[in-house]
Structure formats: structure tokens, C-alpha cells
Amino acid sequence: MKTLKAIVFMTIWTLSIMYVLYLSGAHLHYQNIFIAGLIGIVLLITHMINMVLYFRIAGKAPYKWFSNG
Secondary structure, three states: OOHHHHHHHHHHHHHEEEEEEEOOOOOOOOOOHHHHHHHHHHHHHHOOOOHHHHHHHHOHHHHHOOOOO
């Protein structure tokens, strides 16, 4: 259940970042090297925050999947 909860929060976070990027027009100006670099940094930070969210919410539950065998 914790894993599902973490995935829901990660999805909400990622969709909100995608929405902000869309509103800012990132998809229209990605050929500019500076904007492409900024988009890449934003996506990297988004991924890092997704990992933090997952491990804060799910804890060590993913590592206990095969502990009963």
C-alpha cells in the first residue's frame, strides 16, 4: 500500500512539473541551447525529488518483497 501511495504522489508531482513546463512554453523553445539546458536541469531535479518522495513514503517496503522466502 505504501508503494502505491508513493507512486500516486510521484505522479502528481511529475504532472505538476509537466504542466508548469507546458505553461512556460518549454515545448516551443527547446531548440535554444540555454532553454534546453534549463529544461534538462528541471527534469533532473524532478527525477531526484521523485526518488526522495518514493523512499520517504514507501520506506524500506520495496526491499521486503522477497523477505519471506
